Amino acid sequence: MLALMDSFQATIDADGRIEPRDAMPEGYRKTLIRQIAQHAHSEIIGMQPEGNWISRTPSLRRKAILMAKVQDEAGHGLYLYAAAETLGVDRAELLDLLHAGKQKYSSIFNYPTLTWADIGAIGWLVDGAAIVNQVPLCRCSYGPYARAMVRVCKEESFHQRQGFEILHTLCNGTEAQKAMAQDALDRWWWPSLMMFGPPDASSTHSEQSMAWGIKRHSNDELRQRFVDMTVPQADVLGIRVPDDGLRYDEETGHYSFTQPDFTELYEVVKGNGPCNEQRLAHRVKAHEDGAWVREAAAAYAGKQAQKKASAA
């Protein structure tokens, strides 16, 4: 066993990939299961705030796009559950943990989508932040997770563009439409910055995850990358990032900006966000309402198998 662990470390040191049946430290396995499950849960819970607007899109074109986007998020969840299962857990087990509130999903999805501009802001900012988080995960040391991320990242860029396009259209519309876009940016800016997690100084899992090649950049690095990328885009839209401390630093080539209020993040994680209860209740209901479909499909499969067996 010792030799096998040596080969794990050697693979990590050589920036190689760990594959499902390789020997791996229990902590590595557990960390990955927790992270991939939380990621998968985020994808499927993330369908709710946007699903909220599918029946109310301003045009058929927007409706087709939004449905495709929400369907992609379901797909992302499935890629990720499949990746988690290679570590020896069942998807059904992970869903039970989500439903029981024992595993988390990204806090961003506990905020409500009040106006159509929020759908634009989610695509632009939330998917934008997700891309910044996910691109480095394409090089994660665990093969199945990295491969799932490659697939996800390919699909994300359409998500971000459609969101930006929604806001761009609003910003070039009436005063009221532009105000709606500004209001969405005002509400989504800070929660989007929180998506990168707590500041490095108080991030609990980061160091070990870096050593294992699961994480490649620190939370603060990624947050900075997101701000640098997003602020010029806001300028193009002609709306204002709601941060009085925001300014471009010629010397460093980066924006300096105000950190979000992390006590809010901790509160939302604890379950005290505006929509925590609603999101979880909706998920549990969807799962329970779908039970008859799963039962019918299983009964049909059983019957077909029986028919086949008796015909043989």
Place this chain on the structure above:
Amino acid sequence: MSGSGSLIEPLWEVFVRSRRGLSHVHVGSLHAPDATMALRNARDVYTRRQEGVSIWVVPAADITASSPDEKDEFFDPAGDKVYRHPTFYQVPEGVDHL
């Protein structure tokens, strides 16, 4: 509440031929009650952007795999047979098409 209605559906490994002339390549896995549903789900999950012209689904339980614990012994025999590669041989100068 826990586990309510969570039937364990078998796991299927999915292989996709991205275009004619290429082999099927493993793309991931999914759960489905039977092969027909597995194929339909695979289409929806793995080929939403025309990533494939043909799909195979294989029950994961039916795959026999070499063991990673024995990978050294298992693949060793090929290790010292460099003469299986053309680069092992010296070709005299002036000899073409060899």
